[in-house]
Amino acid sequence: MKILTADQTHQADQATIREEKITSEVLMERAATAFTDWLTARQSPAEAGEIMVLCGPGNNGGDGLVAARRLHERGYRVQVGLLPASKHSDDFTINRQRLPAAVPVTDLAAGLPSIQPNALVLDALFGTGLSRPLDGAAAAIVQQLNAAQARVIAIDIPSGLLADAPQPADSAVVRARHTVSFELPKLAFLLPQNAEYVGHWHLLPIGLSREFIEETDAAMHFVDATMLAGWLPERPKFAHKGTYGHALLLAGSHGKIGAAVLATKACLHSGAGLLTVRVPGIGYDILQISAPEAMTLTDPATDFITELPDLKPYSAIGIGPGLGKEKSTKDVLVKLLREAQAPLVIDADALNLLGENRELLAQLPADSILTPHPKEFERLTQPARDDYHRLELLRTFCQQYRCYTVLKGAYTCLGAPEGTLYFNSTGNAGMATGGSGDVLTGVITALRAQHLSPLHAAVLGVYAHGRAGDLAAQETGEAGLLAGDIVRFLGPAFREVTTRTEF
Ligand SMILES: NC(=O)C1=CN([C@@H]2O[C@H](COP(=O)(O)OP(=O)(O)OC[C@H]3O[C@@H](n4cnc5c(N)ncnc54)[C@H](O)[C@@H]3O)[C@@H](O)[C@H]2O)[C@H](O)CC1
Numbered sequence: 001m002k003i004l005t006a007d008q009t010h011q012a013d014q015a016t017i018r019e020e021k022i023t024s025e026v027l028m029e030r031a032a033t034a035f036t037d038w039l040t041a042r043q044s045p046a047e048a049g050e051i052m053v054l055c056g057p058g059n060n061g062g063d064g065l066v067a068a069r070r071l072h073e074r075g076y077r078v079q080v081g082l083l084p085a086s087k088h089s090d091d092f093t094i095n096r097q098r099l100p101a102a103v104p105v106t107d108l109a110a111g112l113p114s115i116q117p118n119a120l121v122l123d124a125l126f127g128t129g130l131s132r133p134l135d136g137a138a139a140a141i142v143q144q145l146n147a148a149q150a151r152v153i154a155i156d157i158p159s160g161l162l163a164d165a166p167q168p169a170d171s172a173v174v175r176a177r178h179t180v181s182f183e184l185p186k187l188a189f190l191l192p193q194n195a196e197y198v199g200h201w202h203l204l205p206i207g208l209s210r211e212f213i214e215e216t217d218a219a220m221h222f223v224d225a226t227m228l229a230g231w232l233p234e235r236p237k238f239a240h241k242g243t244y245g246h247a248l249l250l251a252g253s254h255g256k257i258g259a260a261v262l263a264t265k266a267c268l269h270s271g272a273g274l275l276t277v278r279v280p281g282i283g284y285d286i287l288q289i290s291a292p293e294a295m296t297l298t299d300p301a302t303d304f305i306t307e308l309p310d311l312k313p314y315s316a317i318g319i320g321p322g323l324g325k326e327k328s329t330k331d332v333l334v335k336l337l338r339e340a341q342a343p344l345v346i347d348a349d350a351l352n353l354l355g356e357n358r359e360l361l362a363q364l365p366a367d368s369i370l371t372p373h374p375k376e377f378e379r380l381t382q383p384a385r386d387d388y389h390r391l392e393l394l395r396t397f398c399q400q401y402r403c404y405t406v407l408k409g410a411y412t413c414l415g416a417p418e419g420t421l422y423f424n425s426t427g428n429a430g431m432a433t434g435g436s437g438d439v440l441t442g443v444i445t446a447l448r449a450q451h452l453s454p455l456h457a458a459v460l461g462v463y464a465h466g467r468a469g470d471l472a473a474q475e476t477g478e479a480g481l482l483a484g485d486i487v488r489f490l491g492p493a494f495r496e497v498t499t500r501t502e503f
């Protein structure tokens with residue numbers, strides 16, 4: 001799914017109106033009716049109690065007026081609060097006139113009427129037309145609403161939140177429990193700093209022009225299963241293990257052989273034909289016993305890796321999980337960057353070594369995949385001012401070093417060398433547990449070994465890793481989820497996205 005800017009969303013509205021030969025008011029009716037259907041499916045009139053609909057002067061307010069009318073028609077008790085304004089949009093005015101006289105209307109000029117704790121409030125003050133932070137009466141209403149401890153549902157976007165850019169730290173933004181938006185996600189929904197405003201977000205289709213969306217260049221995408229169609233074809237009958245590549249993992253040090261085991265198992269469960277693992281001497285027994293399907297190539301040193309093996313046999317190489325940062329391990333990394341012909345996946349301590357020796361970044365082979373969490377990414381670049389700035393740093397970093405960078409988080413974001421960002425849609429908070437990053441390294445290394453492009457390996461790897469975590473959490477719950485549980489569900493996750501050709 002593309003992530004459009006507020007401006008592109010407005011253009012999508014206009015294109016839809018032109019193509020379907022409808023008026024904007026018809027599109028508003030469609031959007032607000034979809035919203036009403038969403039709400040009434042979740043709250044009966046009794047559960048909802050008296051619903052307060054707060055409407056601003058633009059089309060977001062228009063959506064609120066349509067929702068108020070529709071809810072009234074369906075037997076809900078509704079009242080409307082109108083923000084004072086010198087001018088209103090045309091569709092606001094049309095729907096103000098259509099509001100049944102039986103719906104009480106309050107002027108918000110005198111402030112927010114008293115709201116019972118837990119009352120249901122629909123926030124239709126401002127949507128994507130917001131051009132600057134709220135101030136004056138609008139800001140005061142938002143602050144009063146946030147203090148009221150109501151059950152707030154934002155229509156399209158919490159009022160005060162900008163769709164594509166940060167707002168100043170102290171500006172007034174509605175804190176919603178749910179945000180119900182239309183057709184495509186907004187960047188603002190995907191960033192941790194906005195979670196307290198957005199709450200749970202939902203998308204409702206409203207039939208925006210497919211053609212316009214397809215033709216519009218988007219700098220950002222939200223990855224869902226439909227995007228992955230055909231990336232992982234069904235295995236042909238006469239396939240053999242050689243067809244699926246030979247992966248090499250360099251992982252583990254004293255006390256961290258578990259990281260090597262997790263990456264190994266994940267790589268095996270993600271379809272690599274063959275896997276060899278380079279571990280220090282102490283890893284030999286552990287690895288052979290816990291993952292007999294992998295070949296082990298022990299380093300001459302006992303506690304950490306000191307020598308790079310011959311790289312010829314391998315179609316992809318993953319380095320980092322549990323590696324440690326010993327001087328001789330760093331030398332192995334330096335040699336790997338110089339000699340690798342096969343694609344690289346770089347994680348954990350290998351990233352920290354790059355962070356401590358930034359001159360090495362210039363030696364990254366093109367199309368390498370890096371998988372930092374935000375702290376590791378910061379060590380490679382600089383501390384970010386906020387989540388938006390971090391995305392800017394990500395984009396610049398990928399362009400500068402011609403690499404793919406998987407910035408791990410709730411909506412893991414992959415940066416590609418030409419500057420496009422891909423946000424992942426799968427995964428859950430249970431995956432914030434030691435070892436889940438090691439699993440991801442194994443997954444992506446396996447996909448690269450199977451000759452997927454760096455973009456497909458990173459996007460699909462992150463998606464399948466998150467989906468496996470979601471399937472695992474259904475069994476274990478989020479708190480009980482271990483990295484090893486993600487490994488167990490990789491097979492089912494990949495099965496879901498494997499394309500079958502019946503005919
Ligand atoms: N495609 C869709 O998703 C559809 C969206 N719809 C809804 O329309 C709004 C966007 O409406 P628009 O009229 O462009 O903007 P707003 O309602 O957000 O408000 C604009 C209004 O407010 C003034 N304004 C802007 N910034 C400020 C400020 N900081 N303080 C005070 N006033 C401000 C501005 O001058 C305008 O007068 C979208 O979010 C959806 O809810 C449609 O219903 C159809 C489909």
Ligand SMILES: [K+]
Nearest residue numbers: 123126157159
């Ligand atoms: K809103």
